[in-house]
Amino acid sequence: MEAIAFYTFAILTTVMFLITVLTSHALYALSALAAGMIFISAFFFLLGADFLGAIQIIVYTGAVMALYAFGMMFFDTTRDVVEKRTSPQLIFGLSGVAALMVVAIFTAPIISGNIEALYPAIDGVGNSQMVGMVLFTKYLIPFEVAAIMLLVAMIAGIVLAGKKMDHSLTLMQDEIECINEEKEQV
């Protein structure tokens, strides 16, 4: 049963991400990305990590939704995007090397056979509690650093977007036009 589920979702996820990479249609790419991200949560559920699975769904639906917003602004989502490929050979070579590196990184510990759970699952404790315990003891500093980084990003975003926020953009445009007209008259 588990094997069937695993292979089904493995195939689905791979196909979805393949579509994301290979298509030149913004809407297909984004939808496939969202679907792939949601299918990945199935692996968390299969492994018994319910909490992470649900978080995967919640976080990535939101994140991809933000991407859709950008897609809407930049592209006509019902047409193919004409991509500018300067050197396909270089892209092919680089992506091949990158894929090989990732495989090497993830298989290295398996070959040496020293994968051990540093914090093994405790029986009878729900997995949201376990995540909480590890997060607020062993990994407290990385967690807080990540929080500060997000705070910095948020403040930066507000500063960038918030310039002249209390002025109306249309009125400003009018003023500039007025000034230009005056200059022309002079």
Added chain:
Amino acid sequence: METAYFIETIIKIVVILLVFSALAGFGTYFERKILAFMQRRLGPMNVGPFGVLQIAADGIKLFTKEDIVPTNAVGPIFKIAPVITAATAFMAAAAIPFLPQFTIFGYTVHPIVADVNIGILYILGVMAVGFYGPLLGSLASSNKFALLSAARAAAVFISYEVITGLALLGPLMMVGSFSLIDFNNYQAGGMGDWIIWSQPVAFVLFWIAAFAETGRTPFHLVANDHEIIDGFGTEYSGMRWGLFFIGEYANMFFISFVIVLLFLGGFGDGSVFGALMFLLKMSFFFFFFLWTRAAWPDIRPDQLMWLCWKVLMPLAVLNVVVTGFVMMF
């Protein structure tokens, strides 16, 4: 045991699917009748007694109407979008306990498909995926009104997801579990134990966010008839359009169940009276969705954003902080 469990789960899934697709149909009938009552009209009257059979007439019309996919639309995505809305609504129902457990022919039935220990997170996550239906449908239909609707869907989704999450944190801290069954047991001691008394702010915030989540008036921006025709539904016809509606009404029912379970004691101690009260409380929240539609105007998108980021979010954060302090000391 394994086979019995398998059969039981399949029966539960089929029952939930049938009951709630039927209820979604009845939901449209109730909505028309209640709106008519509040506006001093009669509503559907001609088909069957009190116009009840109007649902059947609508169903026949939706099923037999020609299914049109516009020439310039992105076919596959245009076709799959309504399915996403309806499917995710019913997937979310998997973690909702609809009744207390009861015994029938000596066999104990738990009226919940999967009592996962992250129930509420799962429900909110899957309901959030439901927003992809309107968004994809409107992006794929290459229509200007639909595109506006897509932009609004994205904006509403991103902002009100924050409110739902933050509003839930307070009650979650008190109960210490994500399971809706645990929420119910925490409040099983009677009316005095309801979380609404200790978390009134969270309750109101969650309720407001529920209107955004289901896209009901006053947050009915994605398909605001008087501004953008039918928004995401402009290009849809027949049963594809109907699926959007089944999804919307099913979502309204499910979110009403969730509100009652979270804040108003759910089914209490699990007696027959408790179960009846549970359904009554749920019906009140469903009725309230319709009542608001009759009584309130729709608000503008900028007002919606203002309300979300400048009023509700600071309130929600404050609520979490205050809850934390009260629990600590």
